[in-house]
Amino acid sequence: MSDTVEREVGRARPRKEDARLVTGQTNWTDNIAVNGLLHLAILRSPMAHARIDHVNVTPALERPGVVAAFSGADLAEGLGSLPCAWPVTEDIVLPDHPPIATTEVRYAGDPVAVVVARDRYAAADALEAIEVDYTPLPPVLDLEAALAEDTVLVHSDKGTNRCYDWPLKTGEDFESVRQRADVTLKRRYHQQRLIPNAMEPRGVVVTPLAASGEYTLHSSTQIPHILRIMLAVVTGIPEHKLRVIAPDVGGGFGSKLQVYGEEAIALAVARRTGRPVKWTESRSEGYLATHHGRGMIQDIEIAANRDGTLLGLKVDLLVDMGAYLMLVTPGIPILGAFMYPGIYKMGSYELNVTGVFTTRTPTDAYRGAGRPEATYAIERIMDELAAELGLDPVELRRRNWIGHEEFPYTTIAGLTYDSGNYEAATEKALALFDYDKLRAEQADRNHRGDSVRLGLGVSTYTEMCGLAPSRVLRDLRYAAGGWEAATIRMLPTGKVEVVTGTSPHGQGHVTCWSQIAADVLGVPFEDVEVVHGDTQAAPQGMDTYGSRSLVVGGTAVHHAAVKVVEKARKIAAHLLEASEQDLEFTDGVFSVKGSPDARKTIQEVAFETFTSHDLPDGLVPTINAEHLVDPDNFSYPHGTHLCAVEVDTETGQTRIRSYVCVDDVGRVVNPLIVEGQVHGGLAQGIAQALYEEAVYDDQGNLVSGTMADYLVPSAPDLPEFTTDRTETPATSNPLGVKGVGEAGTIASTPAVVNAIVDALRPLGVRDVRMPCTPERVWQAVREASR
C-alpha cells in the first residue's frame, strides 16, 4: 500500500450498521408483517414439576379471534425431540425434550398448550380459557441433593439426575502434589444463574407455502444455518424446503445460540393451519423460557510452594443443566474445563465435571460460556493464596505466569497458547491504575479504621476462543465442525458483495468485513456491502458465537479476497498484454512494472469479466471467489484487569471507584468496535459480581421474574472505564486477530470480587458470594467480626 491510501484495518470507522439502527429503519422479527398472519401465544407451566393429567383447549376456541388451539399431545405427531448437539460423554444421559410438554412439566415456564389468533391480544386472552389439570411433583433444586440415592427424579425414566461425569487428569498425580506442597487451599465458589438480557427479545415468524411445502422461518437467532439443519430434523420438513433468515437481531450473548421449542412449535402450527404464524416473547416470558447461563458449584483446590510457585490444581464442578439438555448445554462447562489453569504454569491438574438435572429453566451458553466461570475460580483462589503467603497478588501471578519468551506454550490442560505477553499488559495496567498509590491509600484507611474501605482487585485471564478446529470439536464429541465460509462477489460496476456465514447480531461484522475486503481488494470501504443471515442468500456458515466470527469468518473473507485478486490478475494481465509476473497490484490497481501508464483497476477488471468480451482462452468468466477456513488452533486473547472499590462497611454498599483494563486481542480491525465490545463485556461481568441473579423459591418458582427484581445495571451504575491495549498478534491466522466478544465479561467478574474481598480482608472477610449485594457484604463483615 502506498502512503496516500490509509489502510482500512486498524481504522476507527464508525459502524455502517448504526445509521439504520439508530434511526429505527430496522427489520426486527417482530416488525415483519405478512398477509393473513396469525399470532401465537403459549400457555406455560406455573409449576416447576408436575404431571399433566388433562389439557382441554376447547374453551379457548370459543374466544373471539381465536383460529386454533393445540395441546402438547395435539402437536406431538410430527415434532421430534429438541436436539442436543454436544453429548460430551459416551454414556451421557440424554432425556427426551419435546418442544411442548405432553405428560410432565419440568420447569416453571415449560410450554403446555398454544393458541393462535388473529391478533396478539386475542391470543393472550384466550390462554386463560385453557384448562390444565396438574398433579404437582416435588421440585429438584439442590445440586448435591439431586445426586443422592432415592431422590426425586427430573426424568424418572432415566433413573438418575446425574447427566454425565467428565474427567480430565494431566501431569503429576494431584494427591502426590498435595503431599509435598507447602500450602494447599481449598475453596467453594458459587456461580449464580444468570438470565441473558438481549435488547431484542426472541421472536419467530413462519411463512408457509402450502402448494410447494416450503417454509420461510424468520427468527431472532445467532445461528440461522445450524437452526435450519436442526429444525429440519425436528419437524421433518426437508432441509431444502426450509429457508431460515436472521433479520436484524438485537443482541444474543449466547441466548440465541439455540434451537428453541418455540421455533419448532411455530413451524408445526404453520404446517397445521397453513397460515403464517408469529410469536414474540415478552421480557418476563423470556426470563422463564430463554435459556439461562452459569449455574454451578465450584470446588477448587490449589497447591503451591512457600515461594508461591504453583504445583497443581484440582477442580470439581457440579453444573446445573436445568430440566433438559438444549443445543450445547453439557458442553458449556467443558469449554471452561481447559481454562482453570489460566495463564499459569503448573505440573498437575485434575478436573471433574458433573452435570445435574434440576427442575429449572435449562442452562446453556451465556457470554463467555464456561470460561468466565473458570477464570473466576482460578483468579479468586490466586488472591486467597497470595494472602495466605503474604504476597502481593500481582507478584504471585508474576511468579507463575507463562513468560512472553515461552510462547508457543502447551499448558497443563493440553492447549497450545500461540502468543501472548502477560508482562506487557500487566505493566501497562498497573501504570494506568496507579497501583502503588492506591495501595498506600488503602493502608492509610485501614490504619484509620475508616468505615469506607478501599479494595484493589486484579484479574489476569486468557480464554480459548475463535471456535474452533473441527478435529478438536470431534474429539470433544461436538456434533458439527468449526469452519467458516466467505464468498466475494465482484459486481459489474465494480462494487463488492461479501457473503459471510457469520450471523451478526450487534457485533458490527458489516463494518469489519468491509474493512478487511477493502484492504485486500484496494476498493473504497463504501463500495463493499455484506450479505448475511439468510440460508438462501448466504448458504454456507457456522454462525456467530464464542468470539469466533472475526477469527474464523474474518479470515475467510481475507482469503476469499486474496483469491479474487489472483483471479483478476490473470484477466488484467491479458488486457494489459503483460505476463502475470510483471504485474503489480497496489491500492486496487494492476500496473505493469516499468510502464506505470499501463494500468487496470480491479473494478474495471470486474466489468470486463462481466462482459467477457475479451478474456483469456478457456478462462471461466468470473473473478468471484469463495473460501472456507477451518482454524488450526483456538485463539487466546488475554489481559489484565484492575478494579478499585470502596466498600461502605456500615451499609455493605460497593462503589467501583476506578476500573482499568489492558486487553490483548491481537491485531485490531476497528478500535471503536473493540472498545464497545470491551465496555459491554465489562458491564456484564460487573453485573454478575454485583447485581444479577436468577432467584428461585423453594418450590422452584422464578422469583426474579421481571427486570424490577433481576437487576441489570445501566450507565449510572457503572464507573468510567479506562481501557487500553497491547497488540500481540495471533500466529494462527493471517490477520493476527484473536476475538474480543467475551473478554470483558471473563475478566471483570473476579476483578470486582477480588477487590471487595481485598477491602474487607483486614476485617476478617475471606469471601462474599455473588452477587455481592449490600446485604451479603454487610453480613460478611458482621460474621467476620463476631
Next chain:
Amino acid sequence: MIPPAFEYARPADVDEAVRALADAGEEAKVLAGGQSLLPLLRLRLAFPELVVDVGRIAELRGVREDGDSLVIGAMTTHHDVIRDPLVRRHAGLLAAATATVADPAVRHRGTLGGSLAHADPAGDLPAVVLAMDGELVAQGPAGRRTIPARQFFVDYLQSALEPDELLVEVRLPKTDGWGFHYEKFHRVAQAWAIVGVAALVRRDNGRVAEARVGLTNMGTTPLRATATEEALAGAGDADAVARAAESAAVATQPSRDTSASPEYRAHLARVLAKRAVLAAAGMG
C-alpha cells in the same frame, strides 16, 4: 405482558372524571402518568373494566402558593416538580427526593399525584409527603375533602381514596428555613429504594429544635420514625443524632424480598436515618 381488555375514558375536566369513576363503581382505575398502572395491567395483576385517563385535565397540573402552603396539582409530573421554583424554594425536600425517582423517561411521564395515590411504600414520595405533614385533596361526587397524609396511606397499595374519588391536589406546608435531605438506598439507579429516609430538621442555636423523619419501604405504608423524631429534640452534635437514629426502626414491619431481609432493612433505616438527619441538620 399483554394487558387484558378494558374500556377507556378520557374526561376533559375533574367533574367528568369523577362522574366516570362514580358510574363504574369499583371496577375503574385512574390512569395518571401510567408508570405504575401500566406495568400492573401488563402483568395482569390489575383487571379494571374502565381506565379513566386524567392526562388531559389541565386544571390538575401546576404549582401555586396559598398562604403558608404550597398547592401542587396531582397531575404535575416529577420533571415539573423538580424544576418548579416554588417547590425548590418552599418544599426543597420534595424536589430533592423527586430527583431520585427512577430515570428521566419515568420522571417525564410520572406524576406526584399518581405516585401518592398508588400508595406503594417503596415509592419515594409517600414518605416525603408524610414527613412534610402534607394534605391530600380528593374530589368525589359529594365535593372535595382534605385528607392528612397520616391518614391517607392505609395499607400496601391502598389509600384512603374512595373508588369514586380523584386525587386533585397535594398541599404542603412551606418548610422555609428547614434543613432537608432524602437518603435513598438502592442497588441500581432505576430500582426502588430498599430503604429511604426523608429528613426535615429545624435548628435553633445549633441544636435540633424539631425533626421529622419519614421512612420509605419499612412497612406496608410509608412511616414516620416517631421515636427518632422525639429523641432528636435538642440534639446538638453528631453523636446525639446517631443515638437518636438508633430507634429509627422501632415499630416498623419491613418486608423481605430479593434485595433485602427485614433485619437488614431495619439496620439500613438506622444508618440512613443518621445520615439523612446529619445532612439535613448540616452536621454531616
